[in-house]
Amino acid sequence: MLSLTIDGNKVEAEAGWSLLDTARQNGIEIPTLCYHEAVEPFGACRLCVVELRQGNNSRLVASCVYPAEQGLDVYTASEKVNNVRRWILEMLLSECPASSEIREMAAQYGVQTTRFEISDPEQECILCGLCVRACAQVVGANAISTVGRGAQKEIGSPYLTPGDDCVACGTCVTVCPTGAMSARFERVRGVPSVVMARSVKR
Amino acid sequence: MQATAKDTAELRLGSLEELEKLRGELRAAEDPNHTRIIVCHGTGCIANGSAGVTEALKAALAAAGEDIAVMPGIKTTGCHGFCSRGPLVIIKPKNIFYQQVKPGDAEEIVQKTIKAGEMVESLLYEHPQTGEKIETTEDIPFYAGQQRVVLANIGQIDPTKIDDALRAGAYAGAAKALTNMEPKQVIEAVINSGLRGRGGAGFPTGIKWNLAAKHEGGQKYVLCNADEGDPGAFMDRSVMEGDPHAVVEGMIIGGYAIGADTGYVYVRAEYPLAIKHLEKALRDARAYGLLGENILGSGFNFDIRINRGAGAFVCGEETALMRSVEGKVGEPVPRPPYPSDKGLFGKPSVLNNVETWANVSRILDKGADWFAGLGTEKSKGTKVFALVGKVNNVGLVEVPMGIKLREIVMEIGGGVPGSDHFKAVQTGGPSGGCLPWQDADLPVDFDSLIAAGSMMGSGGMIVMDDRDCMVDVAKYFLGFLEEESCGKCFPCRLGVPRLRETLNRFSKGQGTVEDIDDLYSLAEAIKAGSLCALGGTAPNAVLSTLRYFRDEYETHILEHRCPAGVCKDLITYSIDPEVCTGCRACARACPQNAITGEKKKPHTIDESLCIRCGMCFESCKFGAVQVQ
Amino acid sequence: MAQTAIDIDIDEIIERYPGKPEYLIFLLQDIQAAFNYISSEALTLVCDHTGVPESQAYAVATFYNSFSLEPKGENLIHVCLGTACHLKGSGLIAENLMRRLGLDGPGTTEDLKYTVETVNCLGACALAPVAVVNGQYQPKVTSPKLMKTVQKLGDE
Numbered sequence: 013m014l015s016l017t018i019d020g021n022k023v024e025a026e027a028g029w030s031l032l033d034t035a036r037q038n039g040i041e042i043p044t045l046c047y048h049e050a051v052e053p054f055g056a057c058r059l060c061v062v063e064l065r066q067g068n069n070s071r072l073v074a075s076c077v078y079p080a081e082q083g084l085d086v087y088t089a090s091e092k093v094n095n096v097r098r099w100i101l102e103m104l105l106s107e108c109p110a111s112s113e114i115r116e117m118a119a120q121y122g123v124q125t126t127r128f129e130i131s132d133p134e135q136e137c138i139l140c141g142l143c144v145r146a147c148a149q150v151v152g153a154n155a156i157s158t159v160g161r162g163a164q165k166e167i168g169s170p171y172l173t174p175g176d177d178c179v180a181c182g183t184c185v186t187v188c189p190t191g192a193m194s195a196r197f198e199r200v201r202g203v204p205s206v207v208m209a210r211s212v213k214r
Numbered sequence: 215m216q217a218t219a220k221d222t223a224e225l226r227l228g229s230l231e232e233l234e235k236l237r238g239e240l241r242a243a244e245d246p247n248h249t250r251i252i253v254c255h256g257t258g259c260i261a262n263g264s265a266g267v268t269e270a271l272k273a274a275l276a277a278a279g280e281d282i283a284v285m286p287g288i289k290t291t292g293c294h295g296f297c298s299r300g301p302l303v304i305i306k307p308k309n310i311f312y313q314q315v316k317p318g319d320a321e322e323i324v325q326k327t328i329k330a331g332e333m334v335e336s337l338l339y340e341h342p343q344t345g346e347k348i349e350t351t352e353d354i355p356f357y358a359g360q361q362r363v364v365l366a367n368i369g370q371i372d373p374t375k376i377d378d379a380l381r382a383g384a385y386a387g388a389a390k391a392l393t394n395m396e397p398k399q400v401i402e403a404v405i406n407s408g409l410r411g412r413g414g415a416g417f418p419t420g421i422k423w424n425l426a427a428k429h430e431g432g433q434k435y436v437l438c439n440a441d442e443g444d445p446g447a448f449m450d451r452s453v454m455e456g457d458p459h460a461v462v463e464g465m466i467i468g469g470y471a472i473g474a475d476t477g478y479v480y481v482r483a484e485y486p487l488a489i490k491h492l493e494k495a496l497r498d499a500r501a502y503g504l505l506g507e508n509i510l511g512s513g514f515n516f517d518i519r520i521n522r523g524a525g526a527f528v529c530g531e532e533t534a535l536m537r538s539v540e541g542k543v544g545e546p547v548p549r550p551p552y553p554s555d556k557g558l559f560g561k562p563s564v565l566n567n568v569e570t571w572a573n574v575s576r577i578l579d580k581g582a583d584w585f586a587g588l589g590t591e592k593s594k595g596t597k598v599f600a601l602v603g604k605v606n607n608v609g610l611v612e613v614p615m616g617i618k619l620r621e622i623v624m625e626i627g628g629g630v631p632g633s634d635h636f637k638a639v640q641t642g643g644p645s646g647g648c649l650p651w652q653d654a655d656l657p658v659d660f661d662s663l664i665a666a667g668s669m670m671g672s673g674g675m676i677v678m679d680d681r682d683c684m685v686d687v688a689k690y691f692l693g694f695l696e697e698e699s700c701g702k703c704f705p706c707r708l709g710v711p712r713l714r715e716t717l718n719r720f721s722k723g724q725g726t727v728e729d730i731d732d733l734y735s736l737a738e739a740i741k742a743g744s745l746c747a748l749g750g751t752a753p754n755a756v757l758s759t760l761r762y763f764r765d766e767y768e769t770h771i772l773e774h775r776c777p778a779g780v781c782k783d784l785i786t787y788s789i790d791p792e793v794c795t796g797c798r799a800c801a802r803a804c805p806q807n808a809i810t811g812e813k814k815k816p817h818t819i820d821e822s823l824c825i826r827c828g829m830c831f832e833s834c835k836f837g838a839v840q841v842q
Numbered sequence: 843m844a845q846t847a848i849d850i851d852i853d854e855i856i857e858r859y860p861g862k863p864e865y866l867i868f869l870l871q872d873i874q875a876a877f878n879y880i881s882s883e884a885l886t887l888v889c890d891h892t893g894v895p896e897s898q899a900y901a902v903a904t905f906y907n908s909f910s911l912e913p914k915g916e917n918l919i920h921v922c923l924g925t926a927c928h929l930k931g932s933g934l935i936a937e938n939l940m941r942r943l944g945l946d947g948p949g950t951t952e953d954l955k956y957t958v959e960t961v962n963c964l965g966a967c968a969l970a971p972v973a974v975v976n977g978q979y980q981p982k983v984t985s986p987k988l989m990k991t992v993q994k995l996g997d998e
Contacts, residue, residue, distance in 0.1 A: 257965065257966055258966055258968045258969060260979075261966055261969055261972075261979035261981055262969070262981060297966075297967070297968030297969075298968045300968070442965065443962065443963075444963070445923070445924035445925040445926075445928075445962050445963035446924050446925035446926045446963060446967055447963070447965065448963075448965030448966070448967065451965045483871070483908055484961065484963075484964055484965070485965070521867070521868075522867075522868075522871060524867055524870070524871060524906035524907070524908045524909065525906045525907030525908035525909075526905065526906050526907065527962065538867065539864070540863070540864050541862075541863045541864040541865060541866035541867050541868075541892070541894070541902070542863075542866075542898070542902065543898075543901050543902050543905045544905065544906070559864075600965075600967060602925070602926040602967035602968070602970070603925070603926050603929050603967075604929065608926075608967060608968040608970075609968060640925065674925070676925045676926060676929070678929065682929055690925070690928050690933075691925075694923075694962060697962075698962070700905075803985075803986055805938070805941060805942070827934060827937065827938050827941070827985075828931065828934045828938075828985070829938060829985050829986070832931075832984045832985050832986060833984075833985075833986050
């Protein structure tokens, strides 16, 4: 067993646990968006960041991927941590304003409105990539991926058209934290009869 | 690519003795006092037409043929650094320095200098202050202030000939390491030298090696980061083009030290000449037995492969680079695990950049103590900078660590055109920041630059003058990073565009002073929250310009004015009737037909139609178009 | 220089590299160089050879700037937007050229005659601002000069 401190309280962790595992096992809540037990942690949404302090040094790490180590001094809700969470949530409000999950989470951090321009009022997808990882790691179908990069990045199947790699299992819809995937499922899976026709032709 | 016997050296060196014997023979075969014409074939000089100069010189020599007692050789080399003066021709052994040479000058060079030993006055460099003509390389201020360690052989050797590199001492460091030292001793030497990584963050190289070396046995890798993506930087390109064997040698040493049998060079596809020279160097090194199995009879096996980048700045980040070598999307992954434990293909790996590897070769050859004697207490050695922008001597310079910013820009760089000071010097690429004239006496080393809000980075040094707007510069770097962000982590993907959105408003004269406070807070969140260094350093351009040029931001916001005359929405173009000749060039160039006026009479610009594209400004030969 | 599709056998390119995932980018680069773009048929062949799922190959092909999934124009014009070039006005030069060719941003004209791309530093900063037209460096370029050069290509 490893012994470390979270928010000033001594806690224990098993070797191999992440800081997020350790916190949750000890009843400490840390918000996440791109994390799911069923797939490998990704460290992308950064909502789960926690502060590590050592002497005068302090830095933020993503708790979902950072391993629990003996003697760490961890803070899960410091000002530095909350500043990151508030800004991410405020930016998500402008990025995917249609998501009620994001609105609720933002409200918990006191973020009610966004100062930024909204470009797509219908958008729900936060690009956490859970659907892609679930499709690859859980289903093994590899039907979808991220497409493009940076601000232009989106989720889709090759050429953003329905493909026959999709087995229509719906796992992507299940893991999606905002419900965005149910709207675009048709575009990945396609209409079954069309898919059948295409596979016969091949 | 399969090598043909003809263009590749053929000789397998089985031991240190055989290498040194060959080196001795090569040196003996070349008389150092022999007249030799060197033509710079770096990318800059080639673009300026140096290949034509070489051809013309060959023809002129052939024509003069029998009149010349001892026929000089012509050697084409990598970049001499003084790119703004190219094409460059140097005549050895005196090091006569001819600049801005054209094919038409070849005849005179041969007749006067080669045959009669006289100078061609018109091709000599003129001291910008004294007007005095300078004959030799050593006396030109641009070179006199430099200390060339990494660049020592560049411009001296033909980079496509391994024999020429051997004559200059190539592979002596690797031979020493492989035949006379234990891997541990090699790492110790690198630690003792104090070498810190030249790619950006300045992590101690030997300590990085040690972390990978401690995994005993098994597959390991060394990698060379040659994905020089910082805009305004071309140090690594010049090293690969001009002395590729220095990089190969460094990687052999690194591979031996950590126990890796394979090296990868990840090089930007935009550098075709560097790739060509590197490929040639690898073929020749293999043919000589300096790569491959049982190198120099030491029992150590090692070879190197080249991966071309596919156009993604983020692949300069080490974990992203490794994913790209694996054939994947170049997205960074969180650390730990560190690459020294689980890197390329999940194996312990060490990544260093081009300049670091080249330094390793020198350190093993000349000794850790020699290297530790250069530079400052915490930043050892020299640093190569690409000195560009609003500076008289644009080019590549190598200086000891700790030199003052002023010395680099004002002395070696010859100062700022039309001004006695610079407004700012940008270092560290998109991750770095802008240093103001008040910091001219700042010593240039890893720690001083970070304390001043910038960073060393890989060595881009961009000089800016009073016509450059700091809000625009910050916006430029954010725009760059927005395009290059991989989009994986939220703070970078979402935050960088939002920072730019705010700066966009400023550059239109909109926004409030409160927005500046928000900018600080958001910048802090992006710095602290991002997954990799691209996001972690992205706000630096904003933070450093705010730190030193806040008044310029406020002028944009409060007075709706861009003092430098750059921000499109805050400037107007006009024509000075006193200067305008009525030549109609501007009117023809204007895509909006916003310029009217009779022929041979002063023209005027209709501001309501003007889209501020600058076409009139560029097309006016008389300087009559003004920007306010 | 890119050869025309007819001259090159795609299978020959595919066989240049072992069938392993790490050769995906090598293959895409060679196909891009040979055909000027990566067709969906080519992408499928590459996936079959390397064993990379098509979705991942598509992710790679759309992540890196040097890959194009649509044919590029006959003439390729790169305008450098490196810092040194930016300070010397290359942003306006790129904008002006694109406006002249009727492009909203970097891309290919409808008649497939021109492709304009911006590049983040060619490392030829002493020549700033720089453009590269069909592989030829244009040192110290201006909008009028570049437009004239491009115009000439169109007249050929």
